Each structure stands twice: as C-alpha cells, then as structure tokens.
Amino acid sequence: MSVQRLLLLEAKFKMHLLLNEDKEIAIAKINPHRDFYNVRKVDTHIHHSASMHQKHLLRFIKRSLRDRVVIFRDGKELTLQEVFDSLRMTAYDLSLDMLDVHADNSTLHRFDRFNLKYNPCGSSRLREIFLKTDNMIDGLYLAQITQELFADYQESKYQMAELRVSIYGRDKEEWNKLAKWICDNNLYSDNNRWVIQIPRLYHVHKRTTSSIRVFSDMIQNVFEPLFKATISPEEYPQLHLFLQQVVAFDSVDDESLGERKIWKDPPTPDTWDSEDNLPYSYYIYMMWANIHVLNQFRRERGFSTFALRPHCGEAGDLDHVVAAFLLADGINHGITMRRSPSLQYLFYLEQIGLAVSPMSNNALFLQYDRNPFDIYFKRGLNVSLSTDDPLQFHMTKEPLLEEYGMAKQMFRYSNVDLCEIARNSVLQSGFEDCVKSQWIGANYYLPGPSGNDISRTNVPDLRLHFRWAETSLEWRRQLRNDRHMTLEEEQSYVAEW
Template sequence: MTQDSRSLSLVGYDSYKESPSASPILLDGLDGNDDTPDQGLGFDSSLEITSQQPERNSRAFKLEDSSADGISHLDDLDMIPLTTKFDTQMKMGSPMAMPPETLPPVKPITATDLVYSSLAHLPSYFFEQTHFRIERKCLLEMCKLRRNYLIVSKQDALSCFHLHPKLPEQGLKPVEDRLSRMPHLLNLREDKTSTSAENNDYKRELYNGAVDVPTFKEFRQNFERCLEIIRDKNLSRFSEKRLQYLLNKFPVFQYLHSKEELKQSKKVPHKDFYNCRKIDLNLLLSSCFSQWQLNEFIWAKLRKEPNRIIYQTTDGKHITLSQLFKVDFEETNMFCNGLKIINDSFLEWYKVIYLAKYHLINSEPETYIELHDRQFRYYLIAKTFLEFDNYTNGEYLAELLQEFLIKPQESSKYQLCQLSVDFQFYLHYGDSNVDNWWMVFSNWLNHYNLFSDNICWNIRISRIYPKLYQTGKVKNFQDFLNLIFSPLFNAQSCSHKSLGPILSKFLSRIASFDLCIQDSDDYIWKQFTEVNCLPQNWTSNGDNPTISQYMYYVYANLAKLNHVRRVLHQTTFTLRSSCSPTSMNRTSQFSSTRNFTEHTEAILNNFLLASGGFLNAENLWYAPPSLIYVFYLSQIPMVVAPLNSIADPKGTTTLEDQAATGIVLEPPKHYSKNPFMKFFEMGFKISLSSESILYNHSYTREPIIEEYSVAASIYRLPSADLCELLRNSVITSGFASTLKVIWLGISLTPHDYFMENTGFVNNWYDCKPNTSLDHNVPIIRRQYRNSTLSGEWRLIIA
C-alpha cells in the first residue's frame, strides 16, 4: 500500500538513542479505509492452525529489524529486549518519570535567588508599597513585631560576639569558706582592662536602666493585636489548608527524588549520621544519666566508702551511706537491699514531689516530713547524689557528671549538648554579692573542673512566686526578679571585680534562659490584681502572676543585661520557653476583654519574645492553625523529646505507693502519636533531644544516638532526614558562630551562596558553593526546603 500524507512516523527518543540502527515505526492506514479483504485462518494437519498467506496484509504494523535483515511483526514485539531507560525504570519500580540521560550539574543557589526565603533584609519601603490581601498581610505584621522585639533585646546572632577567650589562671587563689565548706576562687588582683570614656558613660546609662525596651503596656497591646490576628476565621482556614499542603507535599518529593538524594549522600565520603555533629539542646542536669548508671555508681560508693557521712540532722545526728541503704529507721519496715536501688517508685517521687517542693527552694525537709518516713529516705538519696549543694559539696553529682556525660562526649567528638540547670531561689548566708546561687554553682563547676567545650548551659526559671511568698523569701514580684538578675548586674559593675573570673567564665558558657511552664504551677487566684501594675506592687496575697508577666519581665531584664554585656564585649543570652499540656484547660487571666487559654498565651509569648526557640514542641500541634503556620514562616527553632513523653505502663507504682506519695500518674502515651515527624515533614526547624535520660529507661551510653535511632527505626528515616535533623540542632544551638563555620560551613558574613534564615532574625550564609561535605544534607533537599518556603511567602505577599 502506498503511504499517504496522513501517515505518522514515531521515533522513541530513548530507544533511538540507545539503538540508532533501529528504524522508525510506521503507522499506516489506521483509518480502516483499506479495500483489501481480511484473510481467514486455515487448519493444517500438522500445525493445526496456519495462515493462508505467507505475508500479512498492508494494514499490519511493520518494524524493520536491521540485525535480522527482515521485518518483525507486531506479534513479535514482546520478544524484543527491554533496552530503553523507561523500561529499566519500570523493572526497578521507579516512578514513571523521564529524566534526561545526563543530569545537569548542580548549580549553587545564590543570595539573589532567595528573594522570598527571608524578608528580614528587605527595606522598609517594600512593606509599604506592596499590596497585600488583608488576612495574609497580618502574618507578615506579626513577623515584623517579633523581629523588632528580638533586635531591641540583642537576641539576634549579630549582637553576640560569640567569642570565648580563655581566662587567665593567674590571680586565682582558693579561699576556704568555713560556713559553707566550699572553696570560693576569688580574683584578688585588680582588673587592668581599660575602656574609653564614652563606653564608661554608656555603661552608666545602661546600669541606670536607659534601654529602649517596649513598655509592658505596649507589649500588651501588641499581644492582643496578634491574638486578634490568629483568631480570624478566614486566616485560620487558610493556614490550615497551607499546613495540610505542606504535610502532603513532602512525601511526593521523597517519592520522586529519594534516589537522587541517596546518590548525592553517597558522594560525600566519610560523613554519615555518626560523623555529623549532633547537639542535645535541652538535657536536664537533674537527670542527665540513666537509671542503671546511677545504680552502679551508688553500689560502687557503698563498697568503697560505706562509712561516709552524707547528712546531718538538726539535732546533730550523722547519717552514713551504710545507714541509709542497709539499716532502716524502723525494724518493722526493713529496706530491701536489692540490685535496683533506684526504682520506679523513687523516680516518680523524685520527679513529682522533690523537684517541685524541695529542689527549687533550699529548705530543711525535717519540718515537713518525719525522719522515720520513707519519703525522708528518698529525700536523702536525691539530696546526696543529685544535688550540688549538700553536705558533701556536690562531690557525687560532679563525679556522675564527669564520668557519664563529659568524658563520653569529649571522647566521641561529634556529640555536644546544652545542659539545663534549675535556678534555685535561696540566699545562703545573707550576702547576695558572694553567696548567691550564681556564685555557688559557678564555684562548684570550677572546683571540680566541670567546664567543657562540648557543653553549653541553659538556666531554667520556674514560676514559683507563690511558694517563695508563703515562705517569706520575697515580698513582691520584683524581689523574685531581683533574686535572678541582681547578682548578674552586680557582677558586671566595676565595684565588684572580685567576682570576675569564675562567674564570667560560667556566664560566657550560658546559651539561654528558659522559662518553664509546668503542670505544678499555681493557677487559682485569691485576689484579682490588675496585671498592668508594676512588679514591686504585685503582692496579690501570693497569687501567681500570669505567663505573660513572667515572660515580659524576664525579657526586659535580659534585654538590659544583654546591652551591658555587649558593651563589655561579652556574650549575650537568648530566651526560650516551654508549654504545659494542662494549660489547654486553663483560661488565661492576662486579658479582661478576650477569652483564650494559657496554652495559646504561652506559645504566643514565645513567638514574640523568645529567640532561642520553643521547648516541648509537641504542645504546638494543638495551637490555633494560624499560630502554627506563622511558626513555620518564621522558621522558629523547636525542640522535641519523643522518648521522654512516653509513660511506661509496666513501671507504674501500686495504688498504695501512690497514696503514700500523693502521685497522680498520667495515662501512657505512644511514640507514634508524637507529632514531631509531621513538623519535620512540613519543614519546621525542629530537632530531637533526650531531655530526661533518668526517666527514659535508656540502656546505652549514648542517649542522643538512641533517640535518633528509635526515630529512624520507627519512621524508617533515610540518611538525608537524619542529617537534616542534626543540622537543625547545630544551626539553632547556642554554640559560637566560629564553630558553626567549621561544623556546617555557614557564617553570619554575607556570601553569594545559599542563604538561610532562622527565627526571622538570623541570616546564615554558606561559605562555599557546596557545604554537603560538612553536614551531608543533599543539595536537592535544601533546594526543596527553600523553594517551599519561598512559595509560601510568595503566596502571602502576592
């Protein structure tokens, strides 16, 4: 048949490229207008079915085969080997995509490509001349408020010099304090550091309170404005849809590009999960070792020094280790000396009762519990082995910290942590310049050589004003704040140079201040006082101030302290906060015109005032969608501890034990119900933390490795996911920026490469075109995160 003008010549691109000798497939006469009649089939005696003609008619498809020097029929196409790239992909189960034969070289992202990834560097007229939709413009308005609060308080990374010079050891002389038996290392030489007259005048202004911090009234107005924004129905529906879109977009990206990510990860030699820096951002000092490690340590001390005096009662009676663990106060209630000294009953009492009642306020327990009670034995165990200020001067806790935390981290090289310690509200002997908590704790660290380059410190501040007011330690809320910040301002002033080196050494290693919002915080008010009153006027018959009052006044004092330290060329501090799950059932008392919960109040305060991040990020999942979405847009750091939130149903105490200790156990939680993986898939700056190893039933010497290993095994995380989590922990940590240049290849100095914003205030620039050799996060993953965030900002400002 003659080929007409309607004939098509189809050439398969892949097959033609791989087999250039193959001829095109000819499709002729597909309209069915051929007049040649169809031939039937005839029967043969030997073959049963034969064709009556040796050749098929012209309507059949013809494929010329050069290798066979003949024509292959359409019926024989299934015998041709699968040599195309599409067929190879189908055999391997890959997505039905047709990528080019040779992938183009990866082009590094420059700063000019990141127009919408960070709006912190844009000029002010950009926000004035751009036309916004009303409900989306409000999100940018909230981000601008956050940026202003953080820059004023010097919580941005550029305000901190991030220099940690080694203090000279000369001039340090141990001075024995006969009252506390704690050697205070005081600087007996005069500080010869000279400053200019302008700096001295500026410092005097800062000491007098000349810091331009927004007033509490302005903060309350901004808070209510943000509350009005996040409660808008249209914005809530919009934010909920965007969050759902982000959650569903990441699996599609992994489905299409998982093999390319694996290919890029394998190109990085000697840099996998184990060889990347990993930082535990919220590890508690009170529980930074496992249960079996504490048991082994106690048994070793019992065998080595059983007659060591560990406590002295008010009547002068001494208690030794052997008496504590072998001889009971009552013969009818003999103490079981088994292999497991630290059992679940003690851990629950220690967590619920001791940390809330005896740990934060240094008071004698003999006025509350009897010597023959089992709780007194628990108190002695906690006071002896888990406190730094006790009869043995914290020797046991120092050995535990040195043996199970500092030495393993320094030997591993790739593990670091930010250790959180509770600020204890007490005055030792009335001299607030020497015997305050700051000096006692820093002297303890220096005496036992517990300063390590692998450890930064976080100071946890608890909301226990009512307890302090009832014991008479404070008379108003201002006294509460003075216990925390007055020693720090005195240490910076010129009249207290004797406090210099030790306290300065400790302060240079502090990363942040954490405001802890816990279930045990007092909530019920007896006297409704106006929240706008000054802290010195807040007596309120012992009523606990609101979360916003705590956050603002801690923020204001921290801002003043950061200004002073920046003038003195010292490191500055950031602010972080947490949120209690029970706060969702408590109505906030901060506003008299709007109804909202303490849960929303705590998260919104963190958004406005805290640069260090949000602790216990599991609770953010139950916040209003608009508030969650603005956390994503701002890329606020978040810390989550999935293993710590699990309650072991096998380790619960009996009803008799609960009645004796007054413990109310929480229902057990499942690991899979923790929303941290959803936050990660959506693109939040989230990282994992061990938090309380003592309660996690950890059986390894590397708890942070165990935390990531459990997550990797449950969610089947590939190397790219694990390395991205590790990179988030490093970039949002409080370690020096000079170290981050080595660890991640990023700097605060502008470069023409990839630029990443954290918290809507800090811009981190890649120092070279490809930094994957430092952290092993594939470039394609970073490009996806950047393009997704840029797309959300384009949608908002379009």
C-alpha cells in the first residue's frame, strides 16, 4: 500500500508541474529582489574539520610555513618547516595532487580509505597540526581557518552552516577544552551554529582508554558536564556561552560495519563491559534519553535546547532508520530508505527532515544518477541539500552552491524547486525562531501557504498549497483507515492538527 501511495504522490507532483510550472515561474519572476541566489539556504550537514575546500587548505598551509614549534614527535619538538623536511617536501612542491584530500574512485564502498583522506599529504602529523582543536598549538591553525571560513560566509550573506565538532566521550574535560577553544578564538558567526557529533567508538575507547570500563562511563563523560553547566552556569562560563550556540547532537561512524544485534533484554549501560561495539539503535536511544531529560531541565532554566539529528541511512541496515524515525528530529543522508517504501511514507507523513548529500554519496556509496533525492523531493518528503565534507568533495569556496548546481543539472530543477529546497533547509536547521522569522516569514511555523512569505522565500504560495493539500489528504486517509472516524470527526481532527 505504501508503494501505491508514494507513486501516486509522485504522479500528482508531475501533474502539478504540467499544469502550474509556468505559473510558478511567472510568479517568481515578478517577485522583486528575490531569486535563488539571495534566499537563505543552510548547510545542515557539514563537518568542521573538512569544511574548507582543498585550495583554501593548501594556501593556508603554504602561508603558515615558518619556524614555529607545532608538534611533539619522536621525543622532540618540531617546527612546521621541520615537519615538511621530514616529509621531504617544500612549499614550492606542494600541490592539490600532493595534498591528496579529495575522494576518488578508490574510496567507493571503502570508508576506511575515505577516512585516510583527512590526512593532508597522507600525513597524520599534518592532520593533527591543521585540523585538530586539541594539539600543541591549542588548535590555532584550525581556528584561523575557521575565522576565514566565517568571513566567506559573511561575504556570501545568504549561505549559512551548522558546523559539526566532535566530543568523543573519553573524559569529562573535553567539553571545557572545546568551549575554551571556541571562546578564546572568538569563533562566533551570525551565519553559523554548532552541532556536536559523537562518534560511536566505545569499543575503541574500551581498548585504549583506562577510564572507560563500561558504556555508562562514556555516556557520563558526554552528558554530565552539560548538566553541571546547566545547574551552575556561573561556574562554567565558557561552556555555558558555547552551549548557547549549540543547536543539535549528531551520531557518526561507518554504518556499513557489521554490528551485534540485541532484540530483547539488552544490558544496561553500567553493565555493558564487552569490548564489542554497541548496536546503532542502542547508541541512538541512549543519546535521545539523555538529550530529552537535559532539554526539559534547560527549558525550566530558560536556556536553549538541543535536537537529535544523527547520521542515518547512509549505509547499513534499515533498522537504523527505524530507530531514527522513532527518536530523531531529523537525519543526515537517508538514502537506504530507497529500499523501504513504508519508511519513506512514514517520513513523509511526519515531515521529518532529511539532509541529503548526493555528491558525498556519489563518492562513497551510491552513484549520483541512482541517488533517491529527486524521488524523495517529488514525493513531498522534507529534503534539503548539504555538502558533508567540502574538503573531500567540492572544488570552490561556495560548496553549497556546487551542490545545488549539480542537483539542478542532474534532476532538471527549476529555480522554484531550488528555492523550495532552500526553504526546507532553513526549517530543518537549528537557528533561532526569531532568525527563521526574518529569513522565511513571520509565520513560518504554520503549514502550507499560511506560513509562507514569497518576498523572502521566492517560493510561490501555489507550490506550498499543493504540498499541504496532499499531506492533509494523506493524513485524512490514514485517520479514516486507522481510527474508523466519521467524516465530521475526521475534519475536526485535521483542523485541530
């Protein structure tokens, strides 16, 4: 039945375009000032350590070559020049080919090889020096690159981002170190909010970190500092300030790896002392439970709250997507749902956000022409475009526009389509309500054309009326089938909803 409903939705959208596309384009043309380039669009899935393009990183490395101690290796302190001497390279030799950070054919279905692309020139030393916040120079170079990136965002004006930084859960001081790095380097931009990504690496910490004995140790390291900063913000001023800029949590790792399944009577976190990693659904539930309680507490204190938007459905089993549907506010990728019409239909009904990265998927798991993004969009799922890792996948200093440009050419989108996707990205993002009101309309939270302001979104009311009418129709059908409502009861319920 889900297959039939999705195919019908797709066919209705094609019919809508046949009848109304010319009208939509004409309405958008007479809308003063706005076009695709000057509507707000948010990169809702971008990793901080790979947020610059490769030419940006190359130029920065060349500018930084000087006699400054940057790393401690093999029992001695090394300057950056000495590091390059040990690699038998000079600034003149350095090129994009030698930097070798771009994903290529060797990374397809090989996530381990892709992770090696984070090492400039294949050197873990350069990764630590330039792409880490916690190193001998206190993350100075990465902070400078980030400030330049913020300047680019400010110059473009209409492009926003939600940069992801990592908290590993190895010890409780990680939060204070990260907050200190953010505050000391004044890493704030009106065009950016921060997302915390938590790698699912308990099995690695268990083997390498003596303080991690059971899974609850890792969970406490991640969430206990947040509760303390919420209870006594005056004792943790930098962390409290940083948390005002954090909008969501993410869960990251290679989903294609096999995992141990637990279908009943799972062990509690304080008894999980196995060296095996935990299932994806276990991680997501523990994150959701802690974030849910933390949000209630912070809401009572009048502080900002956090969403859960994990990596999900890039590869691996469909039960990952099932867990995310039950617990997450939005997901990144979601391309494995192409194999499950039922999950697609559920995500459609609930309008759960999907931040899809077709250029990233093309290099890692799925060729671009097979990417389901276009099908999701036509069927009415809440989809947006994101870059994932510009350092590995993009060529210019405006990677998000590259992503939109590629989608426009591959899927033959009109500017109205692109503006609708951009509007979705703002709705999915964690920017404050007052900011969203300024960007896409004062009543943006209302469904359909009631929540649209074409003077800001460049999306005609005709398009959003179609989307809302179809979603309402599907909800009515489900209510009629599931609750056996009369027509009057159904109309009353939908109006209230």
